[in-house]
Amino acid sequence: MSKNKILGFAAAATLIAVLIVLVALTRSVDLEAHNRIVATLREMKQLDAEWNTEVLRSKTGFSEHYDAVARPLAQLASLESRLEQQTAGLIGREGGDAVALALQSYREVIKKKIDAVEHFKSQNAILRNSSRYLPTAAQELGDGITAAGVLPAEKIVPLLADLVNRSLSYILAPEQSRRELIEGQLAQLGRLPASLPAELAEKARLFASHVETVLRQQDAGDVILGELDVLPTAERIDVLSDAIAGQHDRSLLAQQQARQWLIAYSVALLLALAWLASRLIRSFRLLRRSNASLQKAHAELQESQVYMVQSEKMSALGQMVAGIAHEINTPLAYVKGTVDVMHEQIAGLTALLGSSRRFAWLMRQQADKSDIRDEFVKLEALAKKTVDDAVLEEMDALLESSSNGISQISEIVVNLKNFSRLDRAKVSQFDVREGLESTLLLAKNLLKNKVRIDKEFDDIPNISCSPSQINQVFLNLITNAAQAIPDDREGVLTLRTSRAGTDRVRVEIQDNGAGIPADVLPKIFDPFFTTKEVGKGTGMGLSISYKIIQTHAGRIEVDTEAEVGTVFTIELPVQPPVVDDDAMLIDDEMPLAA
Amino acid sequence: MHAMLKRRGGPAGLFLSLAVWAGGNAALAAEPIEPLPLRVELDAAKVALGNKLFHDKRLSRDGTIACASCHRLDSGGVDNAPVSTGIDGAKGGINAPTVFNAGYNFRQFWDGRASSLEEQAAGPIHNPIEMGSDWQQVLAKLRQDPALVAQAAAAYPAGLSDETIVDAIATFERSLVTPSAFDRYLRGDNSAIGLDEARGYQLFKNYGCVACHQGVNIGGNMFQVFGVMGDYFAKRGGPTKADLGRYNVTGLEADKHVFKVPSLRNVALTAPYFHDGSANTLEDAVDVMFRYQLGRSAPAEDKSLIVKFLRTLTGDKQARSLVATR
Numbered sequence: 001m002s003k004n005k006i007l008g009f010a011a012a013a014t015l016i017a018v019l020i021v022l023v024a025l026t027r028s029v030d031l032e033a034h035n036r037i038v039a040t041l042r043e044m045k046q047l048d049a050e051w052n053t054e055v056l057r058s059k060t061g062f063s064e065h066y067d068a069v070a071r072p073l074a075q076l077a078s079l080e081s082r083l084e085q086q087t088a089g090l091i092g093r094e095g096g097d098a099v100a101l102a103l104q105s106y107r108e109v110i111k112k113k114i115d116a117v118e119h120f121k122s123q124n125a126i127l128r129n130s131s132r133y134l135p136t137a138a139q140e141l142g143d144g145i146t147a148a149g150v151l152p153a154e155k156i157v158p159l160l161a162d163l164v165n166r167s168l169s170y171i172l173a174p175e176q177s178r179r180e181l182i183e184g185q186l187a188q189l190g191r192l193p194a195s196l197p198a199e200l201a202e203k204a205r206l207f208a209s210h211v212e213t214v215l216r217q218q219d220a221g222d223v224i225l226g227e228l229d230v231l232p233t234a235e236r237i238d239v240l241s242d243a244i245a246g247q248h249d250r251s252l253l254a255q256q257q258a259r260q261w262l263i264a265y266s267v268a269l270l271l272a273l274a275w276l277a278s279r280l281i282r283s284f285r286l287l288r289r290s291n292a293s294l295q296k297a298h299a300e301l302q303e304s305q306v307y308m309v310q311s312e313k314m315s316a317l318g319q320m321v322a323g324i325a326h327e328i329n330t331p332l333a334y335v336k337g338t339v340d341v342m343h344e345q346i347a348g349l350t351a352l353l354g355s356s357r358r359f360a361w362l363m364r365q366q367a368d369k370s371d372i373r374d375e376f377v378k379l380e381a382l383a384k385k386t387v388d389d390a391v392l393e394e395m396d397a398l399l400e401s402s403s404n405g406i407s408q409i410s411e412i413v414v415n416l417k418n419f420s421r422l423d424r425a426k427v428s429q430f431d432v433r434e435g436l437e438s439t440l441l442l443a444k445n446l447l448k449n450k451v452r453i454d455k456e457f458d459d460i461p462n463i464s465c466s467p468s469q470i471n472q473v474f475l476n477l478i479t480n481a482a483q484a485i486p487d488d489r490e491g492v493l494t495l496r497t498s499r500a501g502t503d504r505v506r507v508e509i510q511d512n513g514a515g516i517p518a519d520v521l522p523k524i525f526d527p528f529f530t531t532k533e534v535g536k537g538t539g540m541g542l543s544i545s546y547k548i549i550q551t552h553a554g555r556i557e558v559d560t561e562a563e564v565g566t567v568f569t570i571e572l573p574v575q576p577p578v579v580d581d582d583a584m585l586i587d588d589e590m591p592l593a594a
Numbered sequence: 595m596h597a598m599l600k601r602r603g604g605p606a607g608l609f610l611s612l613a614v615w616a617g618g619n620a621a622l623a624a625e626p627i628e629p630l631p632l633r634v635e636l637d638a639a640k641v642a643l644g645n646k647l648f649h650d651k652r653l654s655r656d657g658t659i660a661c662a663s664c665h666r667l668d669s670g671g672v673d674n675a676p677v678s679t680g681i682d683g684a685k686g687g688i689n690a691p692t693v694f695n696a697g698y699n700f701r702q703f704w705d706g707r708a709s710s711l712e713e714q715a716a717g718p719i720h721n722p723i724e725m726g727s728d729w730q731q732v733l734a735k736l737r738q739d740p741a742l743v744a745q746a747a748a749a750y751p752a753g754l755s756d757e758t759i760v761d762a763i764a765t766f767e768r769s770l771v772t773p774s775a776f777d778r779y780l781r782g783d784n785s786a787i788g789l790d791e792a793r794g795y796q797l798f799k800n801y802g803c804v805a806c807h808q809g810v811n812i813g814g815n816m817f818q819v820f821g822v823m824g825d826y827f828a829k830r831g832g833p834t835k836a837d838l839g840r841y842n843v844t845g846l847e848a849d850k851h852v853f854k855v856p857s858l859r860n861v862a863l864t865a866p867y868f869h870d871g872s873a874n875t876l877e878d879a880v881d882v883m884f885r886y887q888l889g890r891s892a893p894a895e896d897k898s899l900i901v902k903f904l905r906t907l908t909g910d911k912q913a914r915s916l917v918a919t920r
Contacts (some may be wrong), residue, residue, distance in 0.1 A: 053692040064626035065808035070815035077709060119848065129802035133890060206889055209823060213889070216781035 025258035095247035127217035331405030338398035484513030644766025656723035670863025676871025772909020794903025823889025
């Protein structure tokens with residue numbers, strides 16, 4: 001039972017778990033989360049574009065400082081870590097590899113871009129400084145050389161101006177031909193006369209190195225910008241977007257599938273539930289039906305119990321009737337015998353009387369003496385015979401014994417009446433000892449010869465009870481006792497009455513029989529329990545006795561010892577609360593197992 | 595977009611570029627230096643916790659060194675030594691930069707190896723010659739301090755942990771913002787700095803210092819070769835590993851001797867200068883800059899005007915008051 005229960009719980013838990021998993025799966029796609037990812041990606045792309053613009057602004061000199069170029073670094077890092085957190089759930093799922101890969105390749109390219117922008121800033125700053133300084137440097141150098149008189153102004157100034165212009169042009173249009181021209185002019189500058197003062201030579205060297213710096217930084221910048229130009233950050237973000245979108249689609253599909261599964265599962269569950277419900281209803285019906293049949297059986301049982309009670313009574317009555325019949329039969333036969341004998345003797349008396357009458361008539365008629373003498377002789381003979389035969393004495397004796405027999409019968413009838421009191425349901429004052437006596441009388445033929453009766457009657461008050469019921473108990477107990485005594489032994493049945501406290505009387509019915517076996521003892525008050533052969537007893541006797549005593553608010557106890565005997569002790573209140581005769585017969589609460 | 599980047603310019607682009615290159619049209623360009631913000635919004639509880647931790651010597655292995663030992667807040671956020679001294683008196687290989695305004699640096703450390711203050715803060719604790727500790731030790735020690743644990747719990751739901759320690763310190767550092775007279779000047783208060791200083795600023799721009807030292811932090815937003823126009827290290831001699839700069843991070847030849855351009859805010863307080871602490875005075879540092887970064891000479895007067903300008907970058911005393919609590 002409990003194992004089944006555990007199994008049931010486990011099954012229910014599993015079903016619910018599956019349901020929960022399926023529901024979770026249908027909710028696995030967090031649209032909001034996806035939207036957040038899309039938003040982050042959009043921000044990343046936006047930032048990337050803005051970054052490009054800032055680089056361009058720095059290159060063209062629109063912005064005076066690089067904060068705007070440097071700031072995206074932190075923003076990029078935070079966006080990237082935000083994206084990482086947001087996509088952490090995606091990676092490891094189906095399609096997550098593509099996302100991880102796209103993220104990785106985005107990281108690679110963004111790292112390159114960061115490096116390129118770093119280098120761009122560095123080179124751009126220097127390019128701007130040198131290019132800004134060139135005109136001033138050329139001016140100072142030109143003035144110095146002219147002032148020192150090393151070279152005439154018209155020789156050196158155009159060269160320097162050319163270099164400055166060409167260099168600045170190179171920044172805008174870094175053409176190889178221009179570069180070569182600049183390099184040629186730088187070589188020219190390098191061939192300045194040796195008479196140049198050291199300070200001017202240093203200035204010239206510096207000027208040249210700034211021109212070279214411009215060329216170098218411009219070239220380097222071009223390379224960096226070229227690099228930046230082809231760095232596919234935006235595309236990588238797009239690829240990343242695609243991968244995430246692809247995965248999102250796949251999860252949506254999976255969600256759809258999960259939803260279908262959920263529906264199927266729910267339908268299956270519902271069907272199972274319906275099946276369970278139908279089974280429940282069926283077993284409920286079955287239960288009701290078996291309940292009904294049980295109730296019927298119970299009613300039948302009760303009915304049969306009533307019937308059994310009735311039949312027990314009948315059987316008690318039967319025993320009683322047998323006893324009574326026997327009791328009556330003896331005096332009856334006796335009375336009949338005497339009556340028969342008297343009947344025979346009536347004939348002699350009739351003859352005597354006839355002869356007496358004729359003799360008297362003859363005398364009055366003064367008839368022949370012979371006739372008179374004849375009749376006298378006949379009369380005398382008849383009278384003599386009547387006297388000799390002591391017919392009248394005999395008849396008197398016969399009548400006396402008939403009268404005896406009749407009074408015996410009438411005694412039995414009184415007892416019978418006492419026993420069963422036709423007003424049986426009525427409660428009346430009852431002398432327990434009388435009850436015992438009349439019961440003994442009724443049970444006489446059962447006890448006859450076989451059992452000695454010892455009466456130890458203490459003086460006890462009358463009790464208020466249903467005498468017929470109490471007598472039934474006595475009869476039952478006395479009959480049982482008589483039956484319990486083996487044939488080979490002189491039976492002694494001891495009946496005792498005594499007071500039990502102030503308001504109770506005690507009756508003991510003791511035999512010296514075989515005793516009740518221990519395994520039987522607990523069952524003796526059970527209904528239908530019997531040790532007698534089938535048909536010999538209803539098995540209701542003690543149960544009914546028990547019930548009767550209970551109904552009288554009394555107590556019945558049994559004490560038994562093997563081969564020593566049994567004593568039933570009944571205690572009855574002098575004044576029981578209410579004795580309801582009906583309660584005994586039709587009583588729902590009558591214990592089937594006492 | 596990418597076509598534009600290439601700047602193989604249409605006529606308009608050409609015109610604009612020419613105008614800028616030819617003389618820095620002031621009308622077109624804003625100032626290359628931006629003032630510090632007027633307000634900084636930070637969580638006061640976190641700032642307070644960070645402040646405590648910043649001064650907490652238990653962060654070091656032997657309990658002798660706090661962040662503040664090398665970044666003295668009463669001394670420009672530096673230790674004023676060429677190289678720092680860590681636990682057991684170990685000498686570091688590089689000059690300690692200031693923590694003031696470090697939040698405005700695009701990266702942290704001379705070589706930019708930390709991309710954020712958070713990333714940076716864990717560095718010294720583990721650096722064997724700086725604080726030489728580890729989180730397990732630090733946390734074990736700090737957790738014995740109920741007051742601190744309670745304070746951390748009040749500032750962070752997660753309570754005291756490596757992450758919250760780092761976050762608190764970084765938050766505290768972000769509060770170390772030092773607006774100066776020059777910021778007021780930039781905001782239009784012409785009398786905030788003297789005429790010489792204003793002239794010095796002009797020269798600072800004209801000579802091209804702003805090519806590298808620009809932006810809100812007057813530096814701190816790009817890498818540059820130290821020795822653009824001449825070999826500084828050949829001249830100085832005694833090359834060290836630290837001299838390699840960003841090369842130590844990237845391993846790229848092009849990154850040799852490349853350093854983060856330092857912020858010049860509070861520069862008057864942060865001597866000695868440069869990553870090697872080789873310049874003892876601002877004048878020396880400016881000389882080196884002219885020689886090796888600009889590749890030009892300048893009259894001593896211009897240089898001293900520039901130094902005067904640099905002194906206007908020292909933060910006002912009440913700098914911290916601009917941290918707004920939220």
